[in-house]
Amino acid sequence: MQLLDCPVRNYAWGSRTALAGLRGEPGPSPHPEAELWMGAHPADPSRLVGSGATLLVEIAEDPVAALGQHVCERFDKQLPFLMKVLAAEEPLSIQAHPSKAQAQEGFERENQRGVPLDASSRNYKDDNHKPELLVALTQFSAMAGFRDPEATVALLEELGSPRFVPYRDLLAEQPDGSGLRALFTTWITLPSSDVAELVDDLAESCVALLGRSPRGPFAEVARNLLQLVERYPGDAGVLASILLNHITLQPGEGIFLDAGNLHAYLHGVGVELMANSDNVLRGGLTPKHVDVPELLRVVDFEPLELSPVPVRNAEPGGTAEQVYQVPIDEFALSRIELDATGLLHSVSHGLSRGGPQIIACTRGEVIARSGGEEVRVPAGGALWIPDSDPEVILHAGTARDEVFRAVVPQ
Ligand SMILES: [Zn+2]
Structure with a gap:
């Protein structure tokens, strides 16, 4: 041993105090410290x-x-596997990871097209899947998997914005995976000026909701959405966040993110264990490359009841x-x-x-x-x-x- x-x-979303604090060093660190990598990943192996x-x-x-x-x-x-301690001061991008079969097919396809491995437009860096398990060390907030569509319809009603009525109706008429796929696809492919207007409107609706019921069932979601609007105004990922489960883990609680699970970490420190892969398809909350058609192939739109992993x-x-x-x-x-x-x-x-x-x-x-x-x-x-x-x-x-x-x- x-x-x-x-x-x-x-990374920019990291914390200047959390990892230093964990090691018992004086903070804040000169740069945001996002991840501590414990493993043999070729990009940055431990010594x-x-x-x-x-x-x-x-x-x-x-x-x-x-x-x-x-x-x-x-x-x-x-x-x-690769183990990390992750310290998120700010939200990470919304993302999903491919299944093993999708990764093998996608890696091969991009190789044949001659996309260089280090190109910013490259989706598949290897041919492996990347299931993740995250366990909270502090209170940890995250979004993962699609909320029951009936509950999302209730959320859109509670937000009360006339501009969101057609989208609420779309989901109310088809409260299942297909309805979620249709609404997500609509939002993520809207012209950017429309996204910006909708996101502005969403922010106003969240402020109003919190004014009316600061402790209501959707208060935490509204607070998270406001935080996302502030950080990523005009980003369609904020709209996608309306559809996801929002969860706050207590220390020791974990969530498991299997292939196709659309997710984003929002805030907190945790231990993350994952398969040795770099395959990430982003869906917003990022200035990085978003490949919408590829994301739509990988995301699992079936509603998911999110709860901590049993131990x-x-x-x-x-x-x-x-x-x-x-x-x-x-x-x-x-x-x-x-x-x-x-x-x-x-x-x-x-x-x-x-x-x-x-x-x-x-x-x-x-x-x-x-x-x-x-x-x-x-x-x-x-x-x-x-x-x-x-x-x-x-x-x-x-x-x-x-x-x-x-x-x-x-
Ligand atoms: Zn992930």
């Missing part, structure tokens, strides 16, 4: 503290020792490790709480073996012991455990340790 030196990605080698090279040099035979065969000698104990009767239940081959995520006093949680916890593992400490300082070795992992730090290591036991270093554990399901 080895401590990892993990790269920080400075092993000590040797300075990248995790990508470490795995390539002895894939069987790093990943185990099963993962080598199943995932072509590559670490199949279960990793071991019968043991509550230290909670596993998030997601239907994915590439990764599994669990959250482990330890407590040096033993009053609230266990003092130590043995990790089951098999395949590669990355342990991210998000609170306190955890002590990892294995085969006579000891490594301290502070908050904001990450530990790489290859398949070939003997059993690793985590010990609490403080009274409130929290770690997240990424593995490949066996």
Whole structure:
């Protein structure tokens, strides 16, 4: 096992205080810090503290020792997941990710058309799907999947704008996936002057709604929409946001975003685990390339009832490790709480073996012991455990340790 030196990605939507705060460093940072990458992604792999080698090279040099035979065969000698700590001060773009079949077809099609891999108009950077699991570390607000159309009709009625009446009627007459597809397509293909007028009108309606019922069922949605209007005036993604589920996760709660789920993170700090892919189709709230026809091929318009991912104990009767239940081959995520006093949680916890593992400490300082070795992992730090290591036991270093554990399901 080895401590990892993990790269920080400075995107404009990041926070100047959250990741610094996690690492116990004085903030604000000189640039917004958006993502801390823990993994072997070729674009920005973590490095092993000590040797300075990248995790990508470490795995390539002895894939069987790093990943185990099963993962080598199943995932072509590559670490199949990427873990991140994500700190969103401002909303990220609305996006959806393709299924594996869509990604294979799209990647091949763009290759044949000769679109360079680094072109800004390129949709498919690889041939893999990109399911994502996000678990909140702070209160975390997000939008994901289409709300029940009947509820969206009620929202449009509550907003009370005459300009939105034809759109409300369109959805009321066809309150299903086809109606959602029709309305989304209408909005995202409107001329930009029409979008700007509708978004202005929406902002006024949200202010009025909040004046009438500041604690009503749509108050949170109205607040989110106003925040989006302020940041992205004239962006059709604001209109699309009317149709999505809006959720606020509490620390420890997670959402799973499978292929076709239209989503956007709005605000908060979280741990994100995803398959190793860069395939993103954007749908607004961004100055970047939006390919509407391709997005429409990928988005799943069936209404979705969004709720936090269920969790279960990793071991019968043991509550230290909670596993998030997601239907994915590439990764599994669990959250482990330890407590040096033993009053609230266990003092130590043995990790089951098999395949590669990355342990991210998000609170306190955890002590990892294995085969006579000891490594301290502070908050904001990450530990790489290859398949070939003997059993690793985590010990609490403080009274409130929290770690997240990424593995490949066996
Ligand atoms: Zn995403």
